[in-house]
Amino acid sequence: MDGKNLVWDHFKFNAEQRLKGFNFFVLLSIFADGGVFTALEKDLDPKLLVLLGLFIALLALVFWLVDSRSRQLLNITIPALKEIEAEFPEKYRLFAIDAIEQGSVVRYTFAIRVLLVAQLLFGVGVSCYGLSRW
Numbered sequence: 001m002d003g004k005n006l007v008w009d010h011f012k013f014n015a016e017q018r019l020k021g022f023n024f025f026v027l028l029s030i031f032a033d034g035g036v037f038t039a040l041e042k043d044l045d046p047k048l049l050v051l052l053g054l055f056i057a058l059l060a061l062v063f064w065l066v067d068s069r070s071r072q073l074l075n076i077t078i079p080a081l082k083e084i085e086a087e088f089p090e091k092y093r094l095f096a097i098d099a100i101e102q103g104s105v106v107r108y109t110f111a112i113r114v115l116l117v118a119q120l121l122f123g124v125g126v127s128c129y130g131l132s133r134w
Contacts, residue, residue, distance in 0.1 A: 004084050011077040018070035022112055025063040029119050032056045036126050049130030056123030060116045067112055 001009075036052050038044075078095055085093045 003080075007077050007080040007084065011074060011081060014070055014073040014077075018067065018074065018108075021063065021066050021070060025059070026115075028059055029056070029115075032059060033122070036122075046130040046133035050127045050134070051130075053123045053125070053127030053130060056126065057120050058123075060120035060123060064113070064116050064120075067109075067116070071109065 032052060032055055036049065036056070039048050039052060082093070082095045082099075085095055091097075
């Protein structure tokens with residue numbers, strides 16, 4: 001295996017893992033949020049709301065950490081990928097083009113973090129609501 005393949009395989013693996021992790025977070029969040037709405041609809045014990053809210057908040061925090069680590073692993077490959085693509089014609093230097101043109105809002109990181117923060121706030125809100133009804 002040469003260096004170029006090693007760098008690309010590392011980047012590709014971690015990019016895929018990041019998206020798979022995010023998809024898993026969305027799936028777990030749907031079930032947890034559904035549990036909250038079911039508990040509210042059936043007027044179940046407020047202690048259950050507190051536990052569900054804490055679970056949702058914990059889920060968001062854990063996935064924030066996982067996503068941060070995935071980003072770190074991706075970022076260590078980018079300088080090497082830019083070096084490799086420097087051999088290509090300018091219009092094929094995708095990482096260099098992206099570095100110049102990327103905004104701060106239209107990015108996976110921004111979208112993922114918005115959803116993580118929303119889930120964290122939802123979880124805290126559900127826990128507070130459950131405590132107020134306890």
